[in-house]
Amino acid sequence: MANAEQIDRPSDSDATLINSRLVKAWMSWSLVWMTIFPLVGLLVSAKFHSPDFLGETPWLTFGRLRPVHVNGVIFGAFSTPLLGMLYYMVPRLCGRRMAAEQWGWWELIAWNLFLIVGSVSLLMGYNIGFEADEYPWVPSIIRFVVLGAITGQVLVTVFRRKEPRFYVALWYAVAALVWTVMNLVLGSVVLPYVSMLGLSNTMLHGLFIHYVVGLWITPAGLAIIYYFMPVSSKNPLFSHRLSLLGFWSIALFYPFVGLHHYLFSPIPYQHQSISIMTSMMLIIPVWAVVTNIFGTAKTRWGEILGGGSADNYAAKFLLLSMIYYLLGCFQGSTEALRRMQELTHFSDFVISHSHMTVFGTFVVGAVGGMYYVWPRVTGRQLWSANLASWHIWLFIGGATLMFAGLIVQGFIQGSMLEYGADWVDTVKEMAPWWVTRTLAGATMDVGFLLMVLNFYFTAKLGKPFDEPAVKVSKQLEAKPTGERIGWFERPSAVFVVAGLGFFAAAVIIQGIVPSMLIEESGNKVQDIATGATILAADYTPLEKRGRQVYIREGCWYCHSQYVRPVTGETTRWGPVSQAGEFAFDQPQMLSTRRIGPDLSRVGRKYEDGWHIAHHWNARDVVPDSIMPRFPWLFSRSKDGTPVLNDDGVAVVAYVQRLGTNIGDWRETFVSTRLTGGEAVQFAPENTAELQTLGKEIYERRCIGCHGVNGDGKGPSAIFFKTKPRDFTTGIFKFHSTPGADALPTDQDLFITISHGLWGTAMPPWYSLTSNERIAVIQYIKTFSKRWQKDEVLAPIAVAPEPEVSQTSIAHGHEVYAANCVICHGDTGHGDGVLATSEQNVWGLPAPPANYTLPAGVTGGVKLGHDGTHLFKTVMNGIGGGPMPPYAGTLSPQDVWDVVHFIQSLRIDAHIQELKTAGMQAGDEQSARGRLWQDISSAAGKGRIEAAVLQAAPPVSVAATTTLHTGGKVDE
């Protein structure tokens, strides 16, 4: 330095700049949080392969522990050492003590209080529902105050600095603090409390999540790495120009990337593209930083890698962090690409990325800094180089295993799903990998424990540490002559342009503008069945309460709520998600992970009882499930049977509501079309082989409800309103074969298995391969000797369907009045005089179907309103139930007319539902036409009388439901 008088002094023990006791206190607490929060992650990991582990206590379930781990690693394991190191780095880089340094003690206390209160709050279920921002308002305020105060201190210190130049570590530190203070306002105030559309909430939350990662962890971590790499390697920083390129490209691109968490969602396409493009642009700063840091170590490799001092280990960890930075961020950039995301999003591939960057890069970077700082603030040499060596090698071993394993898992699961595998099969496939992850995590955690041990004994038993003397300036105030400092390396530019400017630009471009684009459409959605525009409805108070329980229990960490138009999701789960569906979702629940299936379309897929059984013990229903039990959502009835408590009732109501805002879409869902069974053939000579496979399928899919003996007494059956079929009797509901209780054909059973039975716990099993469905049919037949004794008759011939006409419907009404009304009631609501007394052959209530109900609502038809199916059912009756066969009693023409009348009941109710949901009157005729085409073969071929579409149906059926009743209509 020109004009600076040089003196010798041990800079790192210089009490005039650094408060070593304060830094030591921050570092000590850092060790605590670096131990605890990763260990919580170990518990979380164990639950993937051992879901009952610690599962009976609410605050130790996955949904409660997961946010403790994630937030704890971010704000405890990483941020605590970072904040402490600011008290070490900033004074040295500014040539003066930290402004208001004494605040540091209170800040440390408050920071620890925030972590403790925040973690306990999350364990108790106080979760505001925004990923990486789950803390309730009390700890959030504490966090904001501490970070705000430190931001102010750092800015004051920087602007009053004596050192003329503004080192790159300070650029990152200042920017990280300014960005994060603003981001906390976004996360803790705007997201939860400013009313907005759900999709706007999603976009802003996407930005928030990535601001935590990209505008806090990354720049703050790079501040550490940029500071400690030159000092620990004792080499000059490789390139100031690279620093400039790295910093400004991060500042420019990172604020825009957040929407890549929700690609293929209804977020405006071009804004998704901006997030993808800027994600790829992050390759620039990453490669610049990595080049700079590795360049700094150049010529010192031997000393760093072979050395056993604390500084050598600091440099080793810092270099290790850069390796993970390079790999993890390249992974992050490329996984933002649409095709990559189709395959890998929601899977462990993303978890690999987050662990490699947050933990592998920046927590490890902080560890590197601590190896450098600890001897200097304790005045002791590192106690054991061996322990440090074990630490780094255990970490390398564990991390490599974990990161690589998770990437492989992501590709495996993604590939399986792309090829149409059943969801649960993909989960089962992950099990051994998850065991490996737990072992890998444990390995890393052992390494961290060794570090804590080493640091403890360093402070207690280490040899005295003497910092080698370095030349320092006595006179620091004078600015060196000839020193040129560009505007973009000044604090004001970093603060104003990078800190405020780019942040604001990104929030406007990626948050506010797309919100304005969707604002006009509001809660408008397109009804799937008719194409008409209708309005999504808000949640009922009960559903809102259920949503809170859903958030509290962390269901959203495993279940996403948006169906993408890729990787077969529309055939797996249902219609692609629409913007208007999310209108009332604040906090948004789109989620970023699928450990369980997407729940967007789960409403009305099962009867309530299935959900009750599933929450009581998911493995009773789905043996391969890894979902936790939720016994605290239950109380006990007088006879000891578990029954839902108020929270449980609410969460089931919420889940049943999901996906119902787009109309009654199941009737036309391609995956469950009844025609799927018509082509099924199987060769009898393969029966034994198929039965073996079928047994395996049965034990994994069916046993929870139908029981090990096929008697319908599986462990979940007690919760169901409609009891599972008893296969031992050989009687099945739906059969195309003539006669009461006739044995069905394989095609009949295939249809039932593929379609599921609406309003019951029997889901559609189209996700199984045809061969698997045929196999399980062969196994089901082994439960009853009827299959050996009785003959399976040929299906009845289905008479050609006549034109759908008013005459046909009117005649059908007459036939219905004469034959059906006593059970099904005048208006088809299933409320005839015999309705409450009807029983099936097992002595269980068998209420007649309510023809007017939407798909999946309990009490409605079970295989839909398809004309051919209804024709067969009327002709052949329902096996085991009170519905007799009418073949021989009614002519085929009469039956078709009855079918048309029944269909008209549903269509009229459906039209009424759409009107209630806001369909314009002008859309009614075309809507009727679409609905008729969907369920009537004749109408589908154009044989429908125009008057049917225009005139009111012969029977005025008052709609008793809306589209949004969540399965409660029949009660």
Place this chain on the structure above:
Amino acid sequence: MNSDPNPRPNAGGDHPTQDAPAEHRHDPVYRYVDSGIQERHGEVPLWLWIVVVGLIVWGIYYLVAYWSPSPQ
């Protein structure tokens, strides 16, 4: 411990360190006084400039090509 058995001579001011790689011998080095950090003015490697330019070109292409979804 971390004491360097062969401490390199301190390099104050804008002068290259003695142990700087040959290609950086004439690269100005700035020394931050109280931290002891030294910083080369350095450069951005050519290959990285190529990456930067390539990515920017790709980024412009991507935004133009994917501003709207392709018709199904």
